[in-house]
Amino acid sequence: MDGLFGARLKEQRKVLGLSQQDFGAIGGVAANAQVHYESGARMPKSDYLIAIRRKGVDVLYVLTGERTALSSDALTDKETLIINHYRGLGGLDQEAIAQITSSLSDS
Numbered sequence: 850m851d852g853l854f855g856a857r858l859k860e861q862r863k864v865l866g867l868s869q870q871d872f873g874a875i876g877g878v879a880a881n882a883q884v885h886y887e888s889g890a891r892m893p894k895s896d897y898l899i900a901i902r903r904k905g906v907d908v909l910y911v912l913t914g915e916r917t918a919l920s921s922d923a924l925t926d927k928e929t930l931i932i933n934h935y936r937g938l939g940g941l942d943q944e945a946i947a948q949i950t951s952s953l954s955d956s
Contacts (some may be wrong), residue, residue: 855889857911883911
């Protein structure tokens, strides 16, 4: 591990908009275990990682920092439409969209 596991796990939890208690419950652990995972004090077992993966967490990213490549089969029609519109924009507009989506996901 590169020492950033806990930070990436917390980031993924916040993307889903869940509390530590709710996120831990998805993985089958108590809130205090979730706190230990996010602080880097403990590492979760594989059953936890499998459970959070089923809820949409990019476990490869959490473990390694490398994003899992999305296949077009994994995208909804709405997501595909958004990506196609984004690709049709110029560079400055794409940067603006990136800033907007980043701001929205931080809230």
